[in-house]
Structures are given as C-alpha cells and as structure tokens.
Amino acid sequence: MNKGKQTVEPRPLAVLGRPEPNSHSSEMHFSSKGKELMSPNVASNGKGPQRVSLSLHIKDLGPEPCVIPKKRVVDTHALIIPKEEPFTDDMPQDEVPIAVIHPDPLSGKDLAIREFSTGKSNWQVPPESLHADEIVGGGASASMSKRHTSCELATVSNEIPSRLEIASSQLGEVKISVSYNNSALGGQKFQLPSIDELRELMAQRCLRSYKLIDPNFDVIKILNDMCECISELATNSSNQSREGDVMPALDVLKRSPGRDALDAESNRENGCVLARLLNGSFIVQPSSNGCVDDVGGKELVVLPQHELTLNELRWLHDASDITKGEEKVEISWVNEINKDFPPPFQYISENLVFQNAHVSFNLYGIGDESCPTCFGDCLLAEQPCGCACRAGRKFAYSSAGVVEEDFLGECISMTRDPQQQFLLYCTECPLERSKKDDFPEPCKGHLKRKVIKECWSKCGCHKQCGNRVVQRGLNYKLQVFLTPDEKGWGLRTLEKLPKGAFVCEFVGEILTISELYARNREKHTCPILLDAYWGLKGGARDEEALCLDATCYGNVARFINHRCFDANLIEIPVEVETPDLRYYHLAFFTTREVHALEELTWDYGIDFDDLDHPVKAFRCRCGSKFCRNMKRSTRSKSAIITG
Numbered sequence: 001m002n003k004g005k006q007t008v009e010p011r012p013l014a015v016l017g018r019p020e021p022n023s024h025s026s027e028m029h030f031s032s033k034g035k036e037l038m039s040p041n042v043a044s045n046g047k048g049p050q051r052v053s054l055s056l057h058i059k060d061l062g063p064e065p066c067v068i069p070k071k072r073v074v075d076t077h078a079l080i081i082p083k084e085e086p087f088t089d090d091m092p093q094d095e096v097p098i099a100v101i102h103p104d105p106l107s108g109k110d111l112a113i114r115e116f117s118t119g120k121s122n123w124q125v126p127p128e129s130l131h132a133d134e135i136v137g138g139g140a141s142a143s144m145s146k147r148h149t150s151c152e153l154a155t156v157s158n159e160i161p162s163r164l165e166i167a168s169s170q171l172g173e174v175k176i177s178v179s180y181n182n183s184a185l186g187g188q189k190f191q192l193p194s195i196d197e198l199r200e201l202m203a204q205r206c207l208r209s210y211k212l213i214d215p216n217f218d219v220i221k222i223l224n225d226m227c228e229c230i231s232e233l234a235t236n237s238s239n240q241s242r243e244g245d246v247m248p249a250l251d252v253l254k255r256s257p258g259r260d261a262l263d264a265e266s267n268r269e270n271g272c273v274l275a276r277l278l279n280g281s282f283i284v285q286p287s288s289n290g291c292v293d294d295v296g297g298k299e300l301v302v303l304p305q306h307e308l309t310l311n312e313l314r315w316l317h318d319a320s321d322i323t324k325g326e327e328k329v330e331i332s333w334v335n336e337i338n339k340d341f342p343p344p345f346q347y348i349s350e351n352l353v354f355q356n357a358h359v360s361f362n363l364y365g366i367g368d369e370s371c372p373t374c375f376g377d378c379l380l381a382e383q384p385c386g387c388a389c390r391a392g393r394k395f396a397y398s399s400a401g402v403v404e405e406d407f408l409g410e411c412i413s414m415t416r417d418p419q420q421q422f423l424l425y426c427t428e429c430p431l432e433r434s435k436k437d438d439f440p441e442p443c444k445g446h447l448k449r450k451v452i453k454e455c456w457s458k459c460g461c462h463k464q465c466g467n468r469v470v471q472r473g474l475n476y477k478l479q480v481f482l483t484p485d486e487k488g489w490g491l492r493t494l495e496k497l498p499k500g501a502f503v504c505e506f507v508g509e510i511l512t513i514s515e516l517y518a519r520n521r522e523k524h525t526c527p528i529l530l531d532a533y534w535g536l537k538g539g540a541r542d543e544e545a546l547c548l549d550a551t552c553y554g555n556v557a558r559f560i561n562h563r564c565f566d567a568n569l570i571e572i573p574v575e576v577e578t579p580d581l582r583y584y585h586l587a588f589f590t591t592r593e594v595h596a597l598e599e600l601t602w603d604y605g606i607d608f609d610d611l612d613h614p615v616k617a618f619r620c621r622c623g624s625k626f627c628r629n630m631k632r633s634t635r636s637k638s639a640i641i642t643g
C-alpha cells in the first residue's frame with residue numbers, strides 16, 4: 001500500500017458527491033459477458049499528502065472461455081456494484097500492474113509512463129518504453145509478457161496530481177484505479193464528484209477534444225471498451241487477432257459498440273452517418289445538407305464483428321472522404337447492399353510517374369509569344385488568348401465554366417458516330433509492339449480526338465481564369481457506391497450536373513505501355529491509354545507511349561463504370577503543362593444534364609468481341625439499349641483494361 005494514503009469505508013460511488021434526487025446515478029453496471037464487476041473504491045480523505053482513489057475492478061469469472069463481450073452497453077446508470085471488501089491499492093499477491101499513467105499536466109496529450117505502481121513487491125515493472133497508447137494496443141501485452149520478471153519499488157512523487165493504474169492478476173482480474181495526490185492538487189478540499197457530474201464533464205472534454213457529436217455519447221461506453229480491450233489483449237484471442245492483415249497498432253479499433261458509435265457519430269459530423277441496416281449491411285450516408293438526422297429507421301450501430309482488415313479499417317476511417325483531403329470536395333462511399341468494402345488503393349489527386357515514363361513539365365515547352373495575351377480572365381478578352389489559339393482559335397469552355405456546346409457536340413460525335421470517327425494509325429504501334437516484339441501486328445488505329453488547351457503557370461492570367469477548369473480540380477459532390485446491378489462499385493453524383501460540366505479527371509500512375517504489359521502479367525490493372533498523338537507522329541518510343549493505371553494509385557475516376565454508347569460522361573484530352581500530347585490529362589465531362597444520384601458512366605470504347613485486344617472484357621451490365629457486349633465492334637479507341 002502506498003504510504004501516506006488513508007482509506008475510508010467504501011461506499012457506492014453514487015452516494016458520493018451530490019446525488020440528485022432523480023438522478024440515475026445510484027449504480028452503474030458494465031455489461032460484460034463473462035466478467036463480473038466488482039467494487040468501487042474510495043480511498044483517503046486525510047490531511048497532507050493523500051490520495052483519493054476510484055477503482056473499477058473487473059473480475060473475470062474463472063476459467064470461462066475468453067469470449068470478448070460484444071453486446072452493446074446497456075444504457076444503465078449503474079457504474080459499479082459495491083463490493084463488500086474495500087478496494088485499496090493493496091493488491092493481492094498475484095496482481096501485476098500493467099501500467100500506470102500520469103497525465104501530463106503540460107501538454108495534456110501524450111501520456112508518458114513515468115512510474116509504475118509498486119506498492120507490493122509482487123507488482124511487476126513494465127518496460128520503460130511502454131507508452132500510454134500501447135496500454136490498449138499491442139504494448140499492453142508486451143508488458144504483460146514480462147509480468148513475472150523483475151520487481152521494483154517506487155515512490156510516487158508528490159508532484160504528480162493523479163495517476164491511472166491498470167493491473168491484472170493471474171486469475172484474470174483486471175483492476176483500473178485512479179489515484180489523486182491531494183498535495184499536488186494544491187491541497188484544496190477534495191470532494192469526489194457524483195457519477196453524473198463526472199460523466200458530464202468527461203463528455204464535454206471528449207466532445208471538445210475528439211469532436212464527437214453523438215447526443216448519446218457516453219464516457220462509460222469508452223471505459224467499457226477499454227476494459228474489453230484489456231481482457232482481449234490479455235487472452236490468446238488477442239494474439240490471434242494480431243495475425244493476418246489486421247494492423248496491430250490499431251487493434252483497439254476493432255468493432256465494438258462504443259467504437260462503432262464513435263465512428264457513426266464522427267461520420268455524422270462530416271455529413272455522413274454510418275448505420276447498420278437490418279439485413280446486416282451497412283451504409284455510410286451523406287446528407288444533402290451535410291447533416292443527417294434521420295437514417296430512415298436504420299440502426300445506428302456496428303459493422304460485422306469479424307476482425308477488420310487494414311483495408312477495411314482505412315475505408316471506415318475515410319468513410320466520409322475517400323480522398324483524405326486531397327480534393328476540394330469530400331467524397332464519401334456507401335454500401336447499401338451488403339457488407340463489402342471497396343477495393344484497396346491509394347487515393348491520389350494528381351498523376352504520378354511510376355518509373356520509366358518520360359514526362360517533363362517545362363516552361364520552355366510553352367512558347368513565350370502566346371503568353372502575354374493571357375491576363376485576368378482570358379474568356380473575357382475580345383481576342384482568344386494564345387492558349388485558345390493553340391486549340392482551334394476558340395475557347396473550349398463557356399463563361400459558365402462548362403464545355404461549349406459545339407465543342408462538346410463534336411467530341412461526342414467523334415466518339416460515338418461511326419461516320420465521324422477518324423482513326424489514326426501508327427507505323428509501329430506501341431500496343432502491338434508490347435504484345436509481340438519480334439513481329440508486331442499492324443496498328444489497329446487510335447481514335448482522333450479534340451483536345452482542350454488550358455492556360456497554365458506560364459500564362460499571365462489568374463488562377464480563376466475561365467480557361468483553367470480541369471487544373472482547379474473537383475467541384476461537385478460525388479459518391480462511391482456499390483451498384484445494385486453487379487457492376488461492382490460505381491461513382492454517382494449527389495447533385496444535379498449541367499451539360500458539359502467537368503466532373504473529374506482520370507488519375508493514376510503514369511506507365512509506359514511495356515510497363516503496363518509487364519504489370520498485366522502479374523495482376524489485373526485498371527488503365528487507360530494516352531494514345532491521342534500516337535498515330536499523329538507515326539508512332540511513339542516506349543518511354544513516350546503512356547497510359548494511366550489507377551489500380552493501386554488513383555482517384556474517384558477509377559470507380560466509373562462503363563456504359564455502351566450513351567454514357568453520361570465523355571473523356572476529353574486536356575493539355576495543361578505539356579504541349580505535345582505525349583502526356584495529357586484525360587478529363588470527364590457530362591454529355592448531358594445529369595440528375596442527382598444518377599450513376600456516372602463513360603464508354604470505355606471496349607471491344608467485347610476482340611479476343612486479340614489487351615482489353616479483358618467483362619460481361620457488360622450497362623443496361624443501355626445500345627449495349628454492344630459480345631457484338632463485334634471495329635472501334636479501337638483508348639481502352640481500359642479491366643480486371
């Protein structure tokens with residue numbers, strides 16, 4: 001027992017402080033299968049250096065299987081069942097402290113472990129490196145594995161105002177106790193608060209610090225979670241759970257009612273609610289006004305109780321914004337159908353060179369003579385600026401920020417109308433060369449395209465110039481969702497989009513075609529060719545024949561599904577920083593007005609019947625009456641190679 005500490009008779013916590021007549025503070029109970037809650041403890045109210053201790057004592061009922069209680073915490077207000085024996089810091093002989101945490105009075109953030117309670121010589125000293133956050137993560141078990149090593153006595157400094165002790169016994173008891181050092185607290189009269197007061201203050205702190213806005217948020221749930229984590233870590237099940245691809249450090253993030261409630265509500269704060277449907281599926285639902293109050297009678301709780309993979313944890317974490325802040329707008333994801341998570345990939349908002357692609361952004365490339373004509377908003381000038389001149393002496397964008405009707409019409413008909421389609425042929429096609437290096441087959445042709453040339457850093461105009469649309473990034477509220485018609489995940493808009501609106505560009509890794517083929521041999525890819533110039537220049541050297549692969553690194557466009565012929569998006573090459581079309585941006589614009597919640601689609605230009613084509617066709621479920629699935633198409637335009 002720590003010196004200088006006096007104990008007082010234990011009382012139910014509820015009678016401490018100032019209980020209110022109708023307050024629900026008389027008892028609190030941790031619902032915990034296989035665990036029985038034991039006594040609260042109140043220690044010391046003496047003079048001089050003294051400590052007051054509140055303890056939560058959880059007793060494991062003997063050798064019951066190590067079942068982690070998964071049921072939700074009942075909203076009862078009983079914290080602890082008083083035990084007959086007073087609980088003091090005098091631990092039984094076989095009890096071992098896991099750790100003692102002293103809140104850092106300065107930072108209030110990281111709780112460094114400075115000292116371990118060693119009131120009895122049988123208390124083991126955990127490793128010094130153990131960090132507070134490890135107590136509920138992998139570190140706790142690390143310390144526990146050393147529980148039968150050395151013993152050490154330590155005195156508790158009078159400077160430390162409070163400390164948290166977590167200890168376990170070989171019998172499976174886990175004891176959490178909070179002690180206060182009255183002298184370090186300034187010697188003020190120490191009067192224990194009521195449970196309701198404590199809950200309220202803690203809730204306020206959590207709401208402030210962690211930005212939780214769940215009206216049902218309850219500190220007791222968090223404590224209960226912590227107890228569950230400790231028992232989980234202290235049993236074999238915790239070891240198993242750290243195997244596989246569950247991230248050990250995030251073990252505590254495994255599904256639990258408290259955690260789920262937190263997730264749900266932090267998502268709510270971001271305009272999303274994580275809710276479980278009655279059929280066991282879940283939904284991350286954004287609201288049109290950024291705040292969801294009604295989730296349609298769906299239960300606001302948990303995901304499946306299985307161990308979450310790293311990918312699943314990430315998706316849960318980024319449920320309200322899969323871009324992780326990379327874009328100007330947040331993009332949520334939703335699954336209203338089953339429990340699946342989207343596939344793993346790293347979100348990037350700009351193309352990145354994988355390895356060999358020759359892509360150099362240089363100021364030299366864009367001629368000086370054209371730039372002086374760009375200033376302010378080029379669209380307002382009487383004469384088209386030099387950039388517009390490079391692309392047909394007309395601006396592609398209207399002052400409303402959408403693609404001009406004529407320009408868009410031409411792009412659409414060049415893509416869709418066989419009469420308007422114009423194929424350019426390479427003398428030596430990089431595609432064919434990658435297929436058969438020795439005797440490549442003749443080029444099958446690449447669709448001629450209209451190109452948009454945007455103003456850029458070398459131009460004198462404003463970033464908000466009307467001829468800079470794609471480079472300013474996403475504007476509309478989009479959402480990734482699991483499609484109901486077996487196309488996998490798709491992308492939809494949450495708001496009405498005007499015709500000709502820029503939706504997003506296709507972002508991924510910039511690969512050479514031979515890198516793509518090498519990659520294709522190992523895994524399925526999700527690429528699109530940047531072949532707009534290949535036929536124009538007779539061919540392209542390998543390091544110049546490029547494509548974008550969004551399989552591992554990509555943006556929202558990787559979720560856009562294919563629709564034959566009448567898709568609501570069209571892809572248009574956009575030149576920003578490179579003037580020679582070897583590398584360009586591929587941007588998606590709406591072909592018509594698109595309603596809120598409509599799925600966004602584009603025509604991959606896939607030839608479902610060309611067995612020789614690198615495109616791995618899928619069974620098309622686009623639903624278009626023009627679906628050309630399994631019908632021979634002679635077109636060969638930039639194609640997505642599918643997984």
Ligand SMILES: C[S@@+](CC[C@H](N)C(=O)[O-])C[C@H]1O[C@@H](n2cnc3c(N)ncnc32)[C@H](O)[C@@H]1O
Nearest residue numbers: 487488489558559561562618620621622642643
């Ligand atoms: C670029 S990804 C689109 C996102 C994909 N649905 C997902 O779940 O990640 C292309 C893949 O989506 C599926 N897909 C796209 N359009 C489809 C369609 N019209 N019918 C069936 N599957 C489609 C195919 O499996 C294709 O290989």
